[in-house]
Amino acid sequence: MTQLRRSPAVLTALLSLSLLTVAHAQGKEGQLSIMQSEPPRSMDPADQTATFTGNVLAPVYEGLTRFNKALEIEPLLATKWSVNKAGTEWTFTLRSGVQFQDGTPFNAAAVVASFGRQLDEKRGLAASGRFRTVIDKVTAINPTTVRFTLKKPYPAFPSLMSGNAAFIVSPAADKKGTLGRQPVGTGPYSFVEWKSGEYVLEKANPKYWGKQPGIPSLKWTWTSEPSVMNLAIQSGQADLVNPLPPIFTQVLKNNPKVTLLQGKGASVFWLSLNVKLKPLNDVRVRQALNYATDQKALVATLLRGYGEPANSPLAPADFGYDPAAPGYPYDVAKAKKLLSDAGYPNGVTVSVASQEPDSSIVQALQGMWAKAGITLKIMQMESGVWSEAAFGTPEQKAKAGINSSFASWSAGTLDADGQLSPLYATSSASPAGANLGFYSNPKLDALLTQGSAETDTAKRKTIYAQAQRIISQDAAHVLLYYPSDIAAVRSTVKGVWIFPGGGIRLEDTTMGK
Structure with missing residues (x-):
């Protein structure tokens, strides 16, 4: 007799949802429950760079x-x-x-x-x-x-x-030295509690200088399991999920109690390549990895068409983005030839540090690259461990054998300098910045310095067009795609909008019954 067994992922989803149901039942009326894909990293806005942490902090803080x-x-x-x-x-x-x-x-x-x-x-x-x-x-x-x-x-x-x-x-x-755990800003919401591993609670600030928020309290939860997000928004245990895994878009389109939100993506997904460590110290090997990557297939399968192949280190929403930047077409034969020319006729083995939510992406790359003779060793890590590994020194990465790190970046400023300098300038090399592969090109450094200070818009665009081509030619990253920003809200929730890059804006949000 054949038994039907639930997979560990489904069991995890059901368990997480049952715990969420209890938490939701204990929540207050008029509370907006928001579920994201990762927990906050710090309550100090200056001590983190994560989009989804920024979402949690934005109701509490304000800038100029x-x-x-x-x-x-x-x-x-x-x-x-x-x-x-x-x-x-x-x-x-x-x-x-x-x-x-x-x-x-x-x-x-x-x-x-x-x-x-x-x-x-x-x-x-x-x-x-x-x-x-x-x-x-x-x-x-x-x-x-x-x-x-x-x-x-x-x-x-x-x-x-x-x-x-x-x-x-x-x-x-x-x-006081408490900002890492207890945020204090001028925003429309005040911090109440951060229960590690479970939730962050914020309530309307009665002394706010501006318009009082339309919702009394916000409760932020998180899960790395996409099926939990889908179940939570459909059942009403979460009022908003962000980002919505593309695999569930078609199902939710047909649910009258759920509204899909789609924003113009500003995130670039990529693998940083450690140019200090063999075999990626050879530009031909780095280029081979790019040619071995079928970007269109990744967009079609992983994003369900909600995105575009990345032809540039800038996203289409960024100032200076060049739609004519060459990028790399999918060409397995070209990848094999480059590897052979670099002295690796039998292929290479490279490793990637990745987080659990990104497992499907790196596994897809593993299958693609195998066709070109590239063996991808996946080093899956919990978020905190990944951060330490990804932002390590050259010596630390050499000791750990980390050839690459999977990540994404959205500058938030929608400007070329904010997107390029932190990732590709020599001075931004890890651990000081987000140049995780220690890439360095003096000509590019000069262009980035020039572009950041140039006040003539047309000249800035020309400078950044050159910069994009240098980065592409040097293959500092394996550029993958620009995902569309997708979130889902219960139809009773109005006024939410997505800032390019995945930021959730709630200043005009209201919630009906």
């Missing part, structure tokens, strides 16, 4: 500027700003009558303190490198005016100020 729904920069904690003719001094007028959730007043001194810790290399905050390369000093002119003096002209500075890492934190909370 933000993008609106039309993807235009608008004032937030600043009411206006100006720049000198040289492009090196940006002066912001701050909003009056604002206070942090702990009662500390928001003023120019608080802004100076918030960025002062970013500029302090001894603090070692994970997201601060971007600011140290741009900002020379921050000065309080008076209680409502602050001036940023830059090291060089930086035309995208208002966009840089919109990112999660630029959120202004309470100076009192920073002095």
Whole structure:
């Protein structure tokens, strides 16, 4: 007699859903339950770079500027700003009558303190490198005016100020040293609790300077199991899931109680290639990996068509993206020839550090690359372990035998500099930045420096077009695809929108019965 057995994945999904049902039943009426694919990494916005952590922090914190729904920069904690003719001094007028959730007043001194810790290399905050390369000093002119003096002209500075890492934190909370676990900002929601492994709870801030939020409380949960997300949104145990695994889009399209949200993707998915370690120190091997990658098949199967093959290290939503950038066509014969020319006629073995949610992607690459004689060794890791491994030094990666790391990047500023400099500049080499493969090209470094300071839009585009071609030719990464941002909400939830790259915006969200 044949027995029908449930797979471990299904059992995990059902168990997780049953636990979620209990948690949901214990939740308060008027609470929006949001499920994401990974847990938060820190409650300090300057000490993390993850999109989904940023989503949890965004209701609590605010920056001087933000993008609106039309993807235009608008004032937030600043009411206006100006720049000198040289492009090196940006002066912001701050909003009056604002206070942090702990009662500390928001003023120019608080802004100076918030960025002062970013500029302090001894603090070692994970997201601060971007600011140290741009900002020379921050000065309080008076209680409502602050001036940023830059090291060089930086035309995208208002966009840089919109990112999660630029959120202004309470100076009192920073002095206590508790921001990593207890966020304190000026936002419409106040932090209540972070129960590790289970949830983060936030409630409406009654002293918020702006419009009161339309939902009394937010509850953030997470799972790495896609089937849990699908079951949770269909059953109503979650009101919003992000990102929605593409495999479930067709099913949910037919569910009248669920609405699909689709945004313009700004994330680039890739494998960083460790150019310090054989065999990837040879550009021909790196190029072979790119030729052995069937991007169109990945988009069709893994993304269910919700995305595009990546032809550039910039995403289509980014300023400077070049649709004519060459990329790599799928060509197994070309990949084999390059390997042979590099002295590997029998193929190569490379390893990849990846996280559990990305297992289907690296397994797909494993099958593709085998056709070209490339053996991919998958080193699957829990999130925290992966972060340590991916951001290790050359010596640490050599000792661990890590040839590559699977990851994605979305700058958040929708600007070429924010997307390229952290990943490809020599100065951004891990562990200082997100150049996880230690790639270095002096010509590219010069172009990135030039492009970040150029104030002429047309010239900036030309500079970044050259940069994209150099990165592609050097095959610093195996570029995979630009996924569309997809989320799902219960039809009673209105006003949610997706910022390019997977950011969930909730400032106008309401929830009916």
